[in-house]
Ligand SMILES: Nc1nc2c(c(=O)[nH]1)N[C@H]1C(S)=C(S)[C@@H](COP(=O)(O)OP(=O)(O)OC[C@H]3O[C@@H](n4cnc5c(=O)[nH]c(N)nc54)[C@H](O)[C@@H]3O)O[C@H]1N2
Ligand SMILES: Nc1nc2c(c(=O)[nH]1)N[C@H]1C(S)=C(S)[C@@H](COP(=O)(O)OP(=O)(O)OC[C@H]3O[C@@H](n4cnc5c(=O)[nH]c(N)nc54)[C@H](O)[C@@H]3O)O[C@H]1N2
């Protein structure tokens with residue numbers, strides 16, 4: 001250690017924020033420290049997970065050899081043997097059931113850019129349309145909701161220039177720690193911060209207005225806000241007239257959302273409702289509506305998110321300085337094969353049930369995959385490669401996930417550690433960590449591209465590219481993986497962008513490929529182009545497309561089940577998955593220093609409910625839904641921290657796995673997201 005340490009810059013991937021890091025390597029090539037570097041995104045900051053990257057890459061439990069299950073036990077084998085046997089089995093499955101009986105699943109751990117596209121490319125290259133991912137329950141709800149209203153894009157909040165930041169079911173200090181500095185900088189400059197959450201979250205503690213809302217009722221609040229904006233004529237009439245469609249229909253529809261109804265439905269007081277409208281009015285167009293995961297896991301998630309996007313439309317905050325910015329892309333080569341080999345005739349799983357999900361995201365539906373494996377309807381699904389996911393802990397209805405994955409003829413899991421999902425595998429292949437790969441990443445908020453550095457290589461441990469390359473070549477699809485390695489692939493990827501690898505290497509702080517330009521809809525109109533990338537070219541407050549598909553054309557509000565159909569057997573309402581800063585879904589529970597801080601899963605409940613149930617802090621309780629039961633330790637919160645009747649159960653714990661009781665059978669009809677927030681449950685002290 002000491003003076004001989006070398007410093008190499010790269011990006012962190014302990015979460016999806018990709019903060020700039022300095023990685024320190026000793027003379028033996030061992031990673032000894034990681035700290036924050038001055039990247040566009042994090043500006044030198046690093047969170048505790050980022051630092052713990054050292055524990056992660058050097059972890060003594062890392063799997064470094066391929067494992068094959070023989071008679072129920074894992075045995076180490078050589079990589080070439082593993083690849084040969086996996087390819088042979090997949091070929092046999094193709095011969096017997098067709099190529100579509102093979103599938104791939106990309107998890108959160110490998111991210112959303114190049115690694116996702118490689119997985120999509122691979123499965124289409126071998127002739128199957130069945131690409132699955134964690135996105136069946138992550139961010140795609142927000143993406144589709146906003147895309148339906150304003151065109152295909154992921155809202156990039158321009159926090160720092162904002163005058164009013166409305167956080168809908170999002171808690172950046174836990175989920176995006178280094179992004180939080182933007183929000184706090186805006187607050188210092190006088191921006192109003194509004195947190196809409198069922199819990200007094202970390203950001204709610206910093207907010208000017210905390211609207212404590214009943215789960216799943218955000219749509220009622222958004223429509224109530226719209227009604228007031230219209231009535232008081234405090235919306236942008238020019239924008240609405242020129243750039244939106246469906247205003248009259250929306251205006252008629254929101255008449256139902258009187259203050260009285262909204263307050264009763266959401267649990268928010270009239271004063272708070274008025275304060276929110278005032279703050280939005282104060283922001284003019286410099287308002288960020290930032291939607292989080294809290295709005296997604298509901299049966300009416302998409303419409304609730306569309307209703308929020310309609311607020312953006314009314315105040316014209318789309319692509320405004322201080323509003324929801326619509327980034328321009330980097331323009332890399334196209335890695336996916338949807339143009340070349342769409343394979344839709346092979347019935348991608350879930351595309352019939354959730355056509356909007358498939359049309360907008362080309363995403364097969366993971367919950368439907370479980371049913372398909374078990375029932376073999378509409379056809380057999382026999383093999384699956386899982387890369388960087390642990391669905392046994394993260395998908396809803398764990399028992400069904402275990403039953404389905406166990407029934408596969410071939411399950412390959414690419415992992416760093418022995419997980420609950422890996423235990424079910426026929427082969428576990430050691431995967432390269434983020435410090436053993438080189439890949440391109442984008443930060444849309446700044447329009448920067450960054451190339452990560454391969455800090456180390458481990459003999460026999462492949463990156464995802466080389467694995468897919470080697471397997472594709474064995475399966476007769478080598479033509480789609482012509483690049484000798486990841487570096488050659490990267491060169492090909494950047495070609496059409498006009499930015500070279502050398503330029504990216506010279507800019508570890510991020511290379512801004514295009515200066516930010518706001519209000520592109522105006523410039524587009526002047527050039528005679530569609531101002532917005534929707535079917536009509538306008539912002540769609542009413543969607544003819546959705547109506548034609550048999551859904552509500554307007555962002556119609558439906559009360560969540562616990563309000564519409566209260567059930568005395570399941571009198572409590574459970575939200576799940578509120579992020580803990582140190583843990584990442586099922587990850588990081590193998591870091592001793594984190595386990596000391598938060599040793600187990602928590603069930604948060606209101607002191608009033610605890611008293612009624614005779615529960616003391618730390619007691620073991622049983623939580624039961626229509627899906628099943630699970631035991632967990634109770635944490636009694638302060639009376640302001642959570643609403644009475646509402647409980648919050650953290651996810652990603654093996655010992656108290658909340659997904660044993662979440663629903664794979666209740667979902668949003670548009671994007672198929674499972675009901676994981678607003679689940680009806682009962683609670684008993686054990
Ligand atoms: N440390 C850490 N960071 C993470 C992750 C992690 O596991 N750990 N996961 C990453 C991933 S993949 C994602 S998708 C993001 C998610 O990032 P966020 O969307 O910011 O997710 P959370 O931090 O869980 O915040 C969601 C909030 O919504 C509230 N909530 C629940 N139901 C409702 C509701 O019906 N209405 C409203 N208004 N609020 C509700 C919860 O109380 C919670 O405070 O986080 C990412 N960042
Ligand atoms: N009840 C409930 N469940 C939820 C949620 C919720 O709010 N409530 N949130 C959902 C959301 S938003 C998401 S995104 C999903 C996430 O669910 P998953 O995609 O399953 O994510 P993780 O649990 O983090 O699993 C990632 C796995 O990849 C491994 N890994 C880490 N780095 C690498 C790598 O570089 N390469 C490879 N090959 N493997 C690696 C890790 O060891 C870990 O086992 O969970 C969902 N589940």
Ligand code: SF4
Nearest residue numbers: 012015018019047050
């Ligand atoms: S927020 Fe933390 S874990 Fe996520 S990329 Fe940044 S430093 Fe890494």
Ligand SMILES: [Mo]
Nearest residue numbers: 108137138139
């Ligand atoms: Mo997610």
